[in-house]
Amino acid sequence: MRNLLSTLLLVAAPASAQPLPTLNEVQFDECLKLAGTDPASAVTEASLWAQQGGGYLARACHGYALATDFKFDLAIPMLTEAAKLAEEKGDTRAARFWAQAGNAAIAADQPDAALDALNKALASQNLESAERADSEVDRARALVALGRPADAEAALTSARQLSPENGTAWLLSATLARRMNKLPDALTFIQTSAALLPRDAAVALEAGNIAVAAGDEGAARKQWEQTIAIAPNSRQAATATAQLAALAASAPPSTEPQSR
Secondary structure: OOOHHHHHHHHHOOOOOOOOOOHHHHHHHHHHHHHHHOHHHHHHHHHHHHHOOOHHHHHHHHHHHHHHOOOHHHHHHHHHHHHHHHHHOOOOOHHHHHHHHHHHHHHOOOHHHHHHHHHHHHHOOOOOHHHHHHHHHHHHHHHHHOOOHHHHHHHHHHHHHHOOOOHHHHHHHHHHHHHOOOHHHHHHHHHHHHHHOOOOHHHHHHHHHHHHHOOOHHHHHHHHHHHHHHOOOOHHHHHHHHHHHHHHHHOOOOOOOOOO
8 A cells, every 4th residue: 555645745836846855955854843842963963964954954954053042142043044054055935034033132122133034034035924924023123113103103003014913013013102102003903913912911011001102091090900811920910010009109099988
């Protein structure tokens, strides 16, 4: 009996349409899978693979594994080198490597490096719409860090247009609009984000921030309490707890007569 998987592959497409992957491609795929479950082991394997001539694919996996292991500062040069070498070879995945380098630079608090990498990723036109939207979101983060809110606003507009279902793009749009004192826009953006991410602590926290900025302390209190309920041990919950305490401290004293 013929192998079922082989049969399905033959039915799916002719051999000419789906060339067999090279050993490097197979190793790259396996390396990425390992990085998702055991990034430290993937770093070791990718490093050895690079020494054995794995080229830019080995470097790309090495960088991805480092980023997955939260070693963002070490991931940036690996992913940058992978992107440059992939470009030289005409590999369209260079755009994705640039995007990953930019994302790592954001996490490493290096907005200048992030913006440079993300601009190169988007200039290539080789990213899918959802990937382009994610890169625009990262560009917005870098631009805010660099003190360029108007440019960040434009990047987020592009992200929402590219991927209307990207809840993070709407959330960051709401945050930026609030900071720019565009409260009607902030409210619209946070409502859309809440519809896309209905149980997200960051969305609830920002909804409270927008409500208090608009003078609705009752709504703000409700949203911050919801933040704590959604993710009690999160950074967002800690911020919401502090906000609630500040709100309580600023409340006027009660004028109700005391019981005797």
